Amino acid sequence: MQERINITFVAVFLALTVVHVATADESNLKEIMQELRDDSVAIFDGLLTDDFSKVARGADRIANHPQIPPAQIQLVAAELGPEMATFKQFDTSVHDLAVSIGAAAEEKDHDRAATNYQRMLDGCFGCHAVYRQRVAAVLGGAAAQE
Numbered sequence: 001m002q003e004r005i006n007i008t009f010v011a012v013f014l015a016l017t018v019v020h021v022a023t024a025d026e027s028n029l030k031e032i033m034q035e036l037r038d039d040s041v042a043i044f045d046g047l048l049t050d051d052f053s054k055v056a057r058g059a060d061r062i063a064n065h066p067q068i069p070p071a072q073i074q075l076v077a078a079e080l081g082p083e084m085a086t087f088k089q090f091d092t093s094v095h096d097l098a099v100s101i102g103a104a105a106e107e108k109d110h111d112r113a114a115t116n117y118q119r120m121l122d123g124c125f126g127c128h129a130v131y132r133q134r135v136a137a138v139l140g141g142a143a144a145q146e
């Protein structure tokens, strides 16, 4: 009897683990980036058409983009070593500017939203200039091994 309970427990545990993995809100870095692009384009469109709620929605999505999965973080950290701090700083800067864009949009302050939007794009390009190829190479290799 005891053994049957244990087996049932293990089976349920395994089933839950599989469900958790399947439904976890985890996008890989490339998918996160594709969402950042869509949201950046949406903000630009909102700014061009004075659609502040569109600007706010895009900014909110960028500010709250999904986390990079831990396995990918580890690969990036192994490649970048101490430079990981700079990589994270770019992400933090983009995050903070997205929050500022959202706040400006709520106040219908077009100039402030547009200025912070341009600064945010500088953050996208800044990280790409230094890290995009390097990190893509590491993660691409990992994807091939899966």
Ligand code: HEC
Pocket: 029, 030, 033, 034, 036, 037, 040, 062, 087, 088, 090, 091, 094, 120, 121, 123, 124, 125, 127, 128, 131, 132, 133, 135, 136, 139, 140
């Ligand atoms: C902290 C560094 C960093 C920041 C900040 C960053 N990116 Fe990226 N981005 C990357 C890396 C690394 C890749 C390569 C990912 C890969 O190929 O696996 C990438 C790739 C991309 C791609 C190409 C995806 C594809 O399909 O190949 C797009 C689009 C993109 N980023 C958009 C953005 C936008 C928009 C922003 C700003 C809102 C941004 N990124 C900010 C690091 C960054």
